[in-house]
Amino acid sequence: MPSSDTMSEVPTPEDPQGAPMDKTAADGALPHGSTPGIRFEKVVKRFGDNIVLRELNFTVAPGERVTLIGPSGSGKTTILRLLMTLEKLDDGVIWIGDRPLWHMPRGDGLAPANEKHLHEMRKQVGMVFQQFNLFPNMNVLRNLIEGPVRVLGLSKDEAVERARELLDMVGLVDKIDAHPTQLSGGQQQRVAIARALAMQPKVLLLDEVTSALDPELVVGVQDLLRDIARASDLTLLCVTHEMHFAKDISDRVLMFDKGQIVEEGPPEQIFGEPTEQRTRDFLQAILAT
Amino acid sequence: MSEIINSPLLWKGAVVTLQLTLYSAVLALILAFFFGLLGSSRHGWARAIGRFYVEFFRGLPALVLMFWFFYSLPLVGIRFETMVAGVLALGLNYGAYGAEVVRGSINAVPTAQYEATVALNMLPRQRMWRVLLPQAVPLMLPPFGNLLIELLKATAIVSLITISDLMFRAQQLRASTGKGTEVFLVVLVMYFVMAQILQLLIRYLERRSERILGRRPRRRAATAIAGTTGTGSLSGVGGEGS
Ligand SMILES: Nc1ncnc2c1ncn2[C@@H]1O[C@H](COP(=O)(O)OP(=O)(O)OP(=O)(O)O)[C@@H](O)[C@H]1O
């Protein structure tokens, strides 16, 4: 099974060995259109007495691709989960475009969001998980069309056609009727990426999406994500420990520690000549592993 | 002995027992899903209703409940046929156990699945009906199987309100023939066989549901590839659920 996965890796545009990625197919399948930015404004998140984010401020420009790095427990996953509304915010405001994610305007202030508002806001955001989280009660095709048909209201035919395009892009059209349990980790993650894109998000969240994969499958998935990032105008937030992937995929790197930004800058600078001691220590630590 | 086995009384009784089991099981199943789903709702008030039903009917012996339907309610002018009283008592009682099974199974579906439904922006009812419940049903089947067999055995109490089930007929036959040992030996075997049939039914459903979750074909495919003697039983897997 693992060998067949490496066989079906999508050739990258730069890869002289393989046929170049079909640009038109990819462009058709990928989300395009006005992309919102993201702004964290004095965001506080606690778990009991553990204050994970302490008045965190940062901005991501529309279409910008940002990688979050930092030691374990520094709050990277928490940031993504707040954006996916999987975790409730304790204080502050998160803006997606010009609308607050967790609040609704009321008078000249803000009131807590209701389920309807969250549903509205989630339309813009998609997430790929470390463990793929495909639905085991559905085959690959149904995993891909369930959201578009039930949530976006696409017709079945339309959704199936888009699912095919996306599967083509991730190199798995032949697995359209397969069951998630019949796929390798790398293949499952490709389907999960396609499933997230099928919802036409403007903001895509990637939380250590290759860390559950066998080492030989990692590069293929990373190359796929890099191509997607370059071919689309998605705003991208990515958590990863892989420096070369971070360099490939991002315009900017944010180094976190204890829920605060320690240092930020273009990947070349953060990985090449970090100014903060904590960043240097962290990079040393991940290089050592 | 043959006069006992050939006596139509026991066979008629067995049919009544199976009917009772079936009707009570259907009622229990409906109640189990209704209150089990309430019990796993996001809304506190719904969970409270679910809890109340479970605690109330799980705490009452089915026998007491049945006597109450049959002897006490008529005193305030509410009358039930014996069969209805029996089915109500058993259904309400076993529905409470079943509701806990439903709630527990839904809770046992990994949180990651719920999170994926949120990431796909599904509405709460879509999360439940499209993803969580379909994955919870296979988890429910083994405990449901146990409850079904317990229910079958529990139907024997209805003879006490003169429903002519297998137990009731057995006592009639013992009275008329005087052969208590033989009669109850036959009855024992009959209950046992009925339980086995129900067990087979549940096993069949378990296998089907595992196939829907894609667990079976993989294991079987693996055996097939491993080149075992190519037994015919493997071919029975075809026609996977779509
Ligand atoms: N559901 C939860 N309940 C309690 N504490 C939590 C929960 N989720 C996260 N935390 C705590 O919040 C802090 C930040 O966790 P988070 O998962 O965001 O870190 P991370 O930067 O993603 O770490 P890693 O690199 O290990 O994934 C940790 O101290 C963690 O223990």
Ligand SMILES: [Mg+2]
């Ligand atoms: Mg994390």
